[in-house]
Amino acid sequence: MATTTTKTKKAPPVPPPPPKPDELAQTALERRRQVRLGVGIFLILAGVFMCFSIISYFFSWMSDQDKLFGSSSMWSFVWDGTAQPVANWGGRFGAAVSHILVYKGAGIASLVVGMAIAALGLHVVYDSKVLPALRYIRWVSILLLLVAPTLTYLFPHSSFPLGGRLGSGAITYLNGFLGTAGTGMVLLATILFFVFVIFSLDIRPFMDRMRARAAAMAASVGPAPVFNEPEQTAEEAEPVPAGAEPAATMPVAEAAAPSVEEKQWEITLHEGAPEENDIQEPGEEPQEEENEEYLAYQKYLEEKETAALAARGPMAEAELEPEPAVGNGDEPEFSFEVIQQEEQPAITHGSHISIASNEPYAPELDLPDYRFPTLDLMEDRATEAISLDKEELEKNKTQIIQTLRSFGIEIQRISATVGPTVTLYEIVPAEGVRISKIRNLEDDIALNLSALGIRIIAPIPGRGTIGIEVPNTNKQIVSMRTLLGSDKFVNNKMSLPIALGKKIDNENYIVDLAAMPHLLMAGATGQGKSVGINAILVSLLYKKHPSQLKFVMVDPKKVELSIYRVIEKHFLAKLPNEEEAIITDTKKVINTLNALCIEMDNRYELLKEAGTRNIKEYNEKFISRKLNPERGHKYLPFIVLVVDEFADLIMTAGKEVEMPIARLAQLARAIGIHLIIATQRPSVNVITGTIKANFPARIAFKVSAKVDSRTILDTGGAEQLIGRGDMLISYGSELLRLQCAFVDTPEVEDVVNFIGRQRGYLSAFELPEYEGEDGEGAKEVDLSNRDKLFEDCARLVVQMQSGSTSNLQRRLNLGYNRAGRIMDQLEAAGIVGPAVGSKPREVYFKTEAELEGFLQSLD
Numbered sequence: 001m002a003t004t005t006t007k008t009k010k011a012p013p014v015p016p017p018p019p020k021p022d023e024l025a026q027t028a029l030e031r032r033r034q035v036r037l038g039v040g041i042f043l044i045l046a047g048v049f050m051c052f053s054i055i056s057y058f059f060s061w062m063s064d065q066d067k068l069f070g071s072s073s074m075w076s077f078v079w080d081g082t083a084q085p086v087a088n089w090g091g092r093f094g095a096a097v098s099h100i101l102v103y104k105g106a107g108i109a110s111l112v113v114g115m116a117i118a119a120l121g122l123h124v125v126y127d128s129k130v131l132p133a134l135r136y137i138r139w140v141s142i143l144l145l146l147v148a149p150t151l152t153y154l155f156p157h158s159s160f161p162l163g164g165r166l167g168s169g170a171i172t173y174l175n176g177f178l179g180t181a182g183t184g185m186v187l188l189a190t191i192l193f194f195v196f197v198i199f200s201l202d203i204r205p206f207m208d209r210m211r212a213r214a215a216a217m218a219a220s221v222g223p224a225p226v227f228n229e230p231e232q233t234a235e236e237a238e239p240v241p242a243g244a245e246p247a248a249t250m251p252v253a254e255a256a257a258p259s260v261e262e263k264q265w266e267i268t269l270h271e272g273a274p275e276e277n278d279i280q281e282p283g284e285e286p287q288e289e290e291n292e293e294y295l296a297y298q299k300y301l302e303e304k305e306t307a308a309l310a311a312r313g314p315m316a317e318a319e320l321e322p323e324p325a326v327g328n329g330d331e332p333e334f335s336f337e338v339i340q341q342e343e344q345p346a347i348t349h350g351s352h353i354s355i356a357s358n359e360p361y362a363p364e365l366d367l368p369d370y371r372f373p374t375l376d377l378m379e380d381r382a383t384e385a386i387s388l389d390k391e392e393l394e395k396n397k398t399q400i401i402q403t404l405r406s407f408g409i410e411i412q413r414i415s416a417t418v419g420p421t422v423t424l425y426e427i428v429p430a431e432g433v434r435i436s437k438i439r440n441l442e443d444d445i446a447l448n449l450s451a452l453g454i455r456i457i458a459p460i461p462g463r464g465t466i467g468i469e470v471p472n473t474n475k476q477i478v479s480m481r482t483l484l485g486s487d488k489f490v491n492n493k494m495s496l497p498i499a500l501g502k503k504i505d506n507e508n509y510i511v512d513l514a515a516m517p518h519l520l521m522a523g524a525t526g527q528g529k530s531v532g533i534n535a536i537l538v539s540l541l542y543k544k545h546p547s548q549l550k551f552v553m554v555d556p557k558k559v560e561l562s563i564y565r566v567i568e569k570h571f572l573a574k575l576p577n578e579e580e581a582i583i584t585d586t587k588k589v590i591n592t593l594n595a596l597c598i599e600m601d602n603r604y605e606l607l608k609e610a611g612t613r614n615i616k617e618y619n620e621k622f623i624s625r626k627l628n629p630e631r632g633h634k635y636l637p638f639i640v641l642v643v644d645e646f647a648d649l650i651m652t653a654g655k656e657v658e659m660p661i662a663r664l665a666q667l668a669r670a671i672g673i674h675l676i677i678a679t680q681r682p683s684v685n686v687i688t689g690t691i692k693a694n695f696p697a698r699i700a701f702k703v704s705a706k707v708d709s710r711t712i713l714d715t716g717g718a719e720q721l722i723g724r725g726d727m728l729i730s731y732g733s734e735l736l737r738l739q740c741a742f743v744d745t746p747e748v749e750d751v752v753n754f755i756g757r758q759r760g761y762l763s764a765f766e767l768p769e770y771e772g773e774d775g776e777g778a779k780e781v782d783l784s785n786r787d788k789l790f791e792d793c794a795r796l797v798v799q800m801q802s803g804s805t806s807n808l809q810r811r812l813n814l815g816y817n818r819a820g821r822i823m824d825q826l827e828a829a830g831i832v833g834p835a836v837g838s839k840p841r842e843v844y845f846k847t848e849a850e851l852e853g854f855l856q857s858l859d
């Protein structure tokens, strides 16, 4: 059987494929990395070895030097295996290296050579640029050249070669050339030169400060400055209107934003149906007019702004028109902006006052570049104007006539005024109908008309008619922008104009807070208080320059006013050393209120000295440079204290808050401190008699019960409001229904950010320091100079066993400050304990007999 063997043919060995070019590159890269690593580690070890050897040279140099000098050459010393062992930690090689570097080289300073080599090794390991090597060489050389001669110069007789040959050689040469003193000076000058170069020091600010101090000292002994009689009237110095540039660059009249033609929408219902033409749709023509003028005005502002930016150079223009971000295929777009902050000198309040000039003083020059917020920051709500429903008017009119007839009241005439949220039907009753009859039927009429929030005004003061207010089905939002752009707002001469809203006849309601002079706002939660506060604050921000107005903000709810934080350096005031300008902590509120009381007293002193009766007269005198700043006179900005949620403060701090508030409310009007206090709890223990007596202007938003309305306004009506900014304001003898202007939080944010982005003062306006009663920085009380009523107060306190300042005030008819002073004296005498929050102080004497004995011992 034949066998067949199949020989499998061996395949020839396949050569490995040639490496691809990028693989080659990769390998070369890897090899380079490894070489670098090796060299780097070598350098690090060499540097460390060198340092070790040099350090040990300090201790071993004497014995090793003998052995080294005993050898025929350095070379044979290092390589001679039979030579005696050396003490250097680096062995013979280390001893030889350090001998060369220290003894023959630069002494101790040679250490930097070892350190530099190790550092260079680190750079090589981490693959940094080689350039640092050159930098190292430069700095090492400088150090060696400086340190070696200096050490030799300072320790010329040291046995150790501190400066090495380099040091001794240099000093010997310099001593011969300049003498010892000259050498010292050259060394000092060289060291100073390098210190200034290395640390980039600049002595010019120091020199400037010294010069300024010298000038101030010279001025204080020089002649007093001359204060000129004014040529300009106070009116010319009036504040700049909203939206306008400061008066220095643009006259007030020119700067005025366009006025809005006020329109009243009145229909008169003659014998039934209203005439077509009687009704004018709100917001059509006037709105257009306003827009046109407004746009022109905006264009003017923009042009001005562009010109100003152009004047500031190319960087500023870049801010105006940022380069578009360039996107590339599917890569995400990436753009960045570098905001260059111009270095500006710090501005403090009244900082430009020392300008020697005959010109009237202009407080705005503190921040001459300040731009008022522009109207475009406010949302345009013109489209939200109502379309008046004639059917609704007709229906309501018929119902009113029929209801009154069913109660036996005939009417002569009825007319309607359509407001933003309610329509006022004015009725003239038939002859012989007594108004008291209608007033008595108020509830029944309201029930029959069965509309929510009906309010009857019988009679309308000064009109002799009876008013019935009926809410509109479609309510109009009152646009803040319209109010701020209105002629009445822009061109008024009020000190603190606030645009509150629109009256029922659509007239803009703009009043002067300075004349009010304080404002109390109350209403149930969610009815528009915060919007109202924002409307007031925004109005003031549109009208006042940061030098003319400061706010003290108290916000126990912590969220409502925090938005205004960004204008701290422009418009806010706070206690010295206080971090937060918006106060949320009750204890700090008490201190701030008391600080405001001190500010008030200080201002009264200034007014008295100036012989003026109020802040307006005082500032006018100051502006016309009739008051000397060196005698403490200064321009006084208005201060507006805003408290959002007063109830919270009263609940936690009670009298401690109520007393300074009442004091401020009573007295602060003349010196330009005004209060705006809001609460959602209109109860009698929050809005107390004292508070009410001092707040003649009060606003009520919708409340839940008539009693609350009475607490706020002393009359009912607020319970019938319809919410969402519908409000009643009691001011003077008037009680008006208003629709509050609407300003949304993002709009407020835009306004404050617009201001906050601008250059402000160095810090917030500082109120006077107030030391709390609780002993932090305890006041020094002089018991030898006790108040006349000290003993009476002591007896009263012991009788009542309660150390309460307000008790002293009430019982002995004392002022707040005096009662506080006496209480401090009682504490210093050890009759009462320290204050603990709002609680009365502890009385240490239990009986009057005990006290009498103590009082005699005091005498």
Ligand SMILES: Nc1ncnc2c1ncn2[C@@H]1O[C@H](COP(=O)(O)OP(=O)(O)OP(=O)(O)O)[C@@H](O)[C@H]1O
Pocket (backbone or CB within 6 Å): 477, 478, 523, 524, 525, 526, 527, 528, 529, 530, 531, 532, 680, 724, 725, 726, 739, 740, 741, 742, 743
């Ligand atoms: N003038 C207004 N015009 C239109 N809507 C308003 C107006 N005022 C308030 N509103 C509406 O009512 C809501 C609540 O208003 P706001 O926050 O001012 O109430 P509030 O009384 O401050 O409430 P709280 O006491 O809880 O803070 C607003 O979000 C807004 O929708």
